[in-house]
Amino acid sequence: MKNAIGAAIFYARFARPFSRLGFQRRVGAAPLDADFRGQRWVVTGATGGIGKAIALGAAARGATVLALARDGGKLADLVMASTGAGRIVPVAVDLSLMQDIRRAAAEIARDGAVDVLVHNVGVMCHEFARTVEGVERGVATNLLGHWELDGALRRGGALTSRTAIISMSSGGMYGAALELQALEAKDAATHNGFVAYAQHKRAQVELTRYWNSLGPNAPRAWVMHPGWVDTDGVRTALPGFRKLFRRVLRSAGEGADTALWLAATRPPVGEGIWLDRHRDDEHAFGFTRKGAGPTALVEWLATRHSR
Template identity: 40%
Template sequence: MIAIGGKNDASFEPSFVDALLDRAILPGYSRVGIALRRRGWSSADPAPDALRGQRAVITGANSGIGLAMADGLAALGASVVLAVRSTRRGEDAAAGLRRRHPGGTVTVVECDVAEPDSVRRCAAALGETPIDVLVHNAGVLPARRQENSTGHELTLATHVLGPLLLTELVRPLLAAAHGARVVLMSSGGMYAQPLLTDDPDYRRGEYRGARAYARTKRMQVALTPLLAAELADERTWVHAVHPGWVDTPGIADALPRFRRVTRPLLRTPAGGADTAIWLAATARPVPSGRFWHDRRVRPLHLRRGTRYTEAEAAALWRDCRVMIGVPEST
């Protein structure tokens, strides 16, 4: 754990009742949980113009949580870049955001996070303007095992390798912001999975999309402290976020039965985006390298069988850097 900008604040730890909500899963992850927790949040944080003059880049921002984040960051004054696989859908989303925020700046850049060449083109297209906020939101939940052009399993490429590569490529732009914030959108599903360092590409066993999704979300959370340490000297903060159960087009497509059963309790995309927006804009010094849900730091494990060692996380970090072609830092 690394604190950037100030000491770690105990107020970021959940209360006993708050923690119980999460242990019970349904109340903590649903719209009930965020409604109860909002009562303890300051309405003045973040300030209405907290991101005025800043630039935010969001992957997977065509719809759902990503679009809600773009909307929320634009409302706080940020110039927003939608880094999306489909530029047509991206332009449609951007047009809607411009109508909602007249005078704001919303642009679109093509970025298929699963494909290294697309990520490199995206990084080049972002130019030389500093990046104050980088949100890795793009996600997939495939029904069958698929690989990207370099032979890596699709959820690994999308949730782990692509975000690491894009962060590395725009690292100078983050450093130039003098206090940039990188947010990885994870999932509470990661609590059910261990950290598999010997088969990150899911080549063994029967493939299940939901399991692959959760495994790679576990990897995101395990690597967050290491990425935070890597970027600490450049005053770039790194956070992983669990958005709760959110009613999004992705959930409707990938988990229709789950959505049908839980829909009355699902959060809106804005509710799922709230903590990521808050981390991007809060004036409070928050600890870097942690896992967040509803504006509080959350534990990394709820089950004994998911625990891993620092050496295992470090081994995965090294392997991932090899996979994206980035040399080990000295």
């Protein structure tokens, strides 16, 4: 009952702004004036949905995009789909495996600096499963992998004060106060894919705050969410939701728009989560302000990471 009331309040509040109607109201047909020629981008989860639209959108405007995903066939298709002044460079990597991420990051860093890093990859895992490294697959992909990629690129000298970091969170984070013990369930009996996903997405907001606290010589970071977008991820993880809302879901291009706009515009960093080229409040409900902050999160990440 409590969950049903919570869901009703959530949908009443967000159904309009997160749908295609929200995009039409705040962005509509406004052009995206962006010239990424000469820039080197890294986009994670680049072969599907929103990540694919970001990668192709950046390449069309001149960027060299290092596209990170697992499937070699989909990466080859992405290279073929690219048009315009830039190009796509495929990087096959499993972003749930820290060792594989370190390998890919070392290769990327060896070739120089990154202008834009988009932490886009994200999954909602209803089944509890651990990676071969012993980490629950969702938290590995949605959070630890972002932390690992970011850290390995920094250590390799690829992230500079000129780098823009953009993290793809989710409106689902509005329903979660960050609880460190909820980031990773211990077993299948205590795992809830919705809860874990919302926690990971809230954690991305706090991680962005941490990255922006690292001083003037560090990269600047923004966190955004795409609204509700019709992608394979939604089709697979949320079939009921998709059935209900399919007529008002956004296109992948609409979901990707704010990432491209942020990279081109680089507005002042600070509080807030971006949607449709606007900075929105990070909190919609009072209880989420009581969650853990960036220091505690980073301690958790460092500890979880060294286990």
